[in-house]
Amino acid sequence: MSIISMAELPILQFEDKIVETVDKNPVVVVIGETGSGKSTQLSQILHRRGYTKSGCIAVTQPRRVAAVTVSRRVSEELNVQLGDEVGYAIRFEDRTSEKTIIKYLTDGVLLRESLSNPELSQYSVIILDEAHERSLNTDVLLGLMKRLIKLRASNLKVLVTSATLDGEKVSRFFSDCPILNVPGKLFPVEIHHSSERPKSYIDACMNKALDIHTQEPEGDVLIFMTGQDDIEKLVSRLEERIQRLEEGSCMDAVIYPLHGSLPPELQIRVFSPPPPNCRRFIVSTNIAETSLTVDGVVYVIDPGFVKQRQYNPSTGMYSLDVVQISKVQANQRAGRAGRTRPGKCYRLYSSVAYKDDFLDATIPEIQRSSLAGSILYLKSLDLSDINILKFDFLDPPSFEALEDALKQLYLIDAIDDEGSITSLGRTMAELPLEPSLSRTLLEANECGCLSQALTVAAMLSAETTLLISQSKSADKKRKHNPSNLPDGSGLGDHIQFLQIFELWHQTDYNTGWCKENNLQVRGMKFVKDVRKQLCQIIQKIAKGPMDVKTSKRRREDQDYRSLRKALCSGYGNQLAERMLRHNGYKTLGFKSQLVQVHPSSVLRTDEEGLFPNYVIYHELIATTRPYMRNVCAVEMPWVRPVFAKLQNLNVSKLSGGANQSHEEVQPENSDVQKDDVVNAAPAQPAEDVDSKILAARERYLARRGQANK
DNA sequence: GAGCACTGC
Numbered sequence: 227m228s229i230i231s232m233a234e235l236p237i238l239q240f241e242d243k244i245v246e247t248v249d250k251n252p253v254v255v256v257i258g259e260t261g262s263g264k265s266t267q268l269s270q271i272l273h274r275r276g277y278t279k280s281g282c283i284a285v286t287q288p289r290r291v292a293a294v295t296v297s298r299r300v301s302e303e304l305n306v307q308l309g310d311e312v313g314y315a316i317r318f319e320d321r322t323s324e325k326t327i328i329k330y331l332t333d334g335v336l337l338r339e340s341l342s343n344p345e346l347s348q349y350s351v352i353i354l355d356e357a358h359e360r361s362l363n364t365d366v367l368l369g370l371m372k373r374l375i376k377l378r379a380s381n382l383k384v385l386v387t388s389a390t391l392d393g394e395k396v397s398r399f400f401s402d403c404p405i406l407n408v409p410g411k412l413f414p415v416e417i418h419h420s421s422e423r424p425k426s427y428i429d430a431c432m433n434k435a436l437d438i439h440t441q442e443p444e445g446d447v448l449i450f451m452t453g454q455d456d457i458e459k460l461v462s463r464l465e466e467r468i469q470r471l472e473e474g475s476c477m478d479a480v481i482y483p484l485h486g487s488l489p490p491e492l493q494i495r496v497f498s499p500p501p502p503n504c505r506r507f508i509v510s511t512n513i514a515e516t517s518l519t520v521d522g523v524v525y526v527i528d529p530g531f532v533k534q535r536q537y538n539p540s541t542g543m544y545s546l547d548v549v550q551i552s553k554v555q556a557n558q559r560a561g562r563a564g565r566t567r568p569g570k571c572y573r574l575y576s577s578v579a580y581k582d583d584f585l586d587a588t589i590p591e592i593q594r595s596s597l598a599g600s601i602l603y604l605k606s607l608d609l610s611d612i613n614i615l616k617f618d619f620l621d622p623p624s625f626e627a628l629e630d631a632l633k634q635l636y637l638i639d640a641i642d643d644e645g646s647i648t649s650l651g652r653t654m655a656e657l658p659l660e661p662s663l664s665r666t667l668l669e670a671n672e673c674g675c676l677s678q679a680l681t682v683a684a685m686l687s688a689e690t691t692l693l694i695s696q697s698k699s700a701d702k703k704r705k706h707n708p709s710n711l712p713d714g715s716g717l718g719d720h721i722q723f724l725q726i727f728e729l730w731h732q733t734d735y736n737t738g739w740c741k742e743n744n745l746q747v748r749g750m751k752f753v754k755d756v757r758k759q760l761c762q763i764i765q766k767i768a769k770g771p772m773d774v775k776t777s778k779r780r781r782e783d784q785d786y787r788s789l790r791k792a793l794c795s796g797y798g799n800q801l802a803e804r805m806l807r808h809n810g811y812k813t814l815g816f817k818s819q820l821v822q823v824h825p826s827s828v829l830r831t832d833e834e835g836l837f838p839n840y841v842i843y844h845e846l847i848a849t850t851r852p853y854m855r856n857v858c859a860v861e862m863p864w865v866r867p868v869f870a871k872l873q874n875l876n877v878s879k880l881s882g883g884a885n886q887s888h889e890e891v892q893p894e895n896s897d898v899q900k901d902d903v904v905n906a907a908p909a910q911p912a913e914d915v916d917s918k919i920l921a922a923r924e925r926y927l928a929r930r931g932q933a934n935k
Numbered sequence: 936g937a938g939c940a941c942t943g944c
Contacts, residue, residue: 332943851937
């Protein structure tokens with residue numbers, strides 16, 4: 227195919243320059259705009275110029291589909307069988323062989339590889355593609371690469387591809403390495419800014435869409451909304467308004483919603499060409515910004531918002547907030563209008579707002595997530611020369627976030643009281659799960675309920691993709707569903723997940739059964755794959771066969787006591803105690819939160835209408851109120867060991883003295899002692915009043931203030 | 936009695 231189309235790719239004109247720069251430098255940043263061909267060509271150029279003689283070329287992608295489609299393209303261009311010289315590796319699927327010299331993989335897979343081979347010695351070149359998307363895994367990899375080029379100075383080249391606005395930052399991170407600019411092949415996009423923010427962005431989107439439809443020549447319209455609700459509102463209003471337009475006054479129109487929870491058959495509608503003389507309106511979430519590319523888009527409407535999940539390490543709580551997009555995102559959105567011909571982008575904000583208010587780049591995921599998993603992973607790599615809290619991140623997470631991660635890991639026995647990884651922690655790091663679930667599996671293995679725990683862990687890994695999403699008007703209540711789904715025996719959501727999977731197992735994984743019960747087939751298959759993968763890893767760790775069969779529970783364990791006890795160990799940091807005489811809970815940890823059981827939970831109350839005294843929760847999420855999502859009843863005696871650990875918690879010791887202040891974070895129930903220590907300070911002779919103690923006191927009071935809200 | 940964007944090992 228491709229001799230002609232390849233020759234047109236802009237990047238090929240820079241081949242000599244690229245090779246010369248890579249020859250002379252261990253790290254090179256490549257700014258490659260959309261359509262530059264960087265993802266398919268950089269690897270081939272370096273292969274042509276001899277870089278595969280001493281090892282393979284790895285190219286990471288943030289998404290699975292990208293790894294597959296790009297590797298397929300490259301294998302076609304090189305005219306080889308996919309899986310031979312060119313292959314890919316993604317979770318559940320390794321299409322590489324002894325012959326493979328160019329390997330596309332997701333960044334998560336490369337991280338797993340470096341666990342068993344920290345020097346990644348099989349690779350002569352590592353290309354981190356789309357690094358500007360700044361996934362958690364990419365950021366960890368960037369830090370590891372910085373170390374690796376020192377260890378392997380003579381035989382490793384690293385290329386990082388990024389966006390215009392943050393290439394310089396990446397270059398500074400890698401000791402001012404050179405930056406190569408490769409132009410893209412986008413058509414020009416005219417940008418129109420509004421003079422001010424609209425009062426209602428849904429109305430503004432609708433008016434702009436109607437303007438385009440009645441005044442602009444043919445071409446599809448892509449509208450970015452923040453979520454399913456707004457998408458549905460806009461779709462129905464737009465349908466109504468377009469129907470009212472005078473017949474013959476303009477061309478026909480179809481309107482498609484597009485978001486992640488849409489069933490696949492509705493998602494793929496946007497990829498089939500529209501009927502002739504018909505304009506398509508695609509009302510989409512962020513999914514159309516990078517993950518899905520819709521051909522035929524000529525007009526983009528960008529209100530400038532996105533919905534983002536953030537983690538607050540001081541409360542352990544997630545929230546989903548509508549925030550302003552970054553400049554990088556705004557440019558990415560605009561670019562969606564110029565893929566097939568010159569286009570237009572209508573921004574519902576002013577150029578001044580863009581220039582002055584918008585961040586250059588989106589706040590990276592590493593500054594918005596719980597870091598327990600990543601920190602455990604880094605600890606298990608034994609980077610002996612550095613304290614993990616001083617790990618060199620491109621954008622370092624806050625000290626608070628690191629402390630929170632250490633606290634979590636300590637409470638589930640992954641690290642000891644001095645912050646060193648335990649043998650249990652090492653085993654946990656091998657499992658592709660969040661630490662709470664890996665810990666549950668290992669405990670379940672001791673309690674004889676490994677098989678059940680594997681199922682629960684796999685179900686929770688897919689939890690958000692299980693239920694078929696329906697529009698607002700339809701009934702989508704899980705527990706009031708007329709279907710015959712089990713109710714977790716009233717013990718909670720983890721147990722319900724187990725029971726659902728076991729029922730599906732009994733139908734021999736029948737897809738019809740999923741549909742009847744309103745479960746996404748895709749999601750349930752994913753659960754099955756995850757469970758299988760976990761079984762394989764566990765058996766490898768145990769060096770022998772284990773009892774992992776999906777089976778009915780033993781008769782003597784009617785109340786799932788073993789499983790719930792195992793969950794209690796895994797969720798040591800996610801325990802809550804019910805308050806006296808009502809159904810509110812307070813979380814147990816050094817900072818207590820008042821929370822409630824999420825209304826979607828299947829947890830049952832007793833005859834007096836009260837929930838169990840103790841529960842574990844999978845996550846805290848603040849929506850209209852702070853809620854615990856996915857809870858499971860546990861019992862006082864199982865909780866006691868965690869209480870003991872909370873008493874001994876000394877976070878500054880965990881961080882290996884990285885916290886230079888004199889503050890010692892104590893369990894919540896030792897507040898009195900804490901007050902004494904801190905208040906004593908000003909009474910001492912002036913020279914003893916260390917400013918650090920005062921700072922610690924301020925932070926402490928600020929935290930208490932928050933907790934009491 | 937709620938209402939959740941998107942990825943990934």
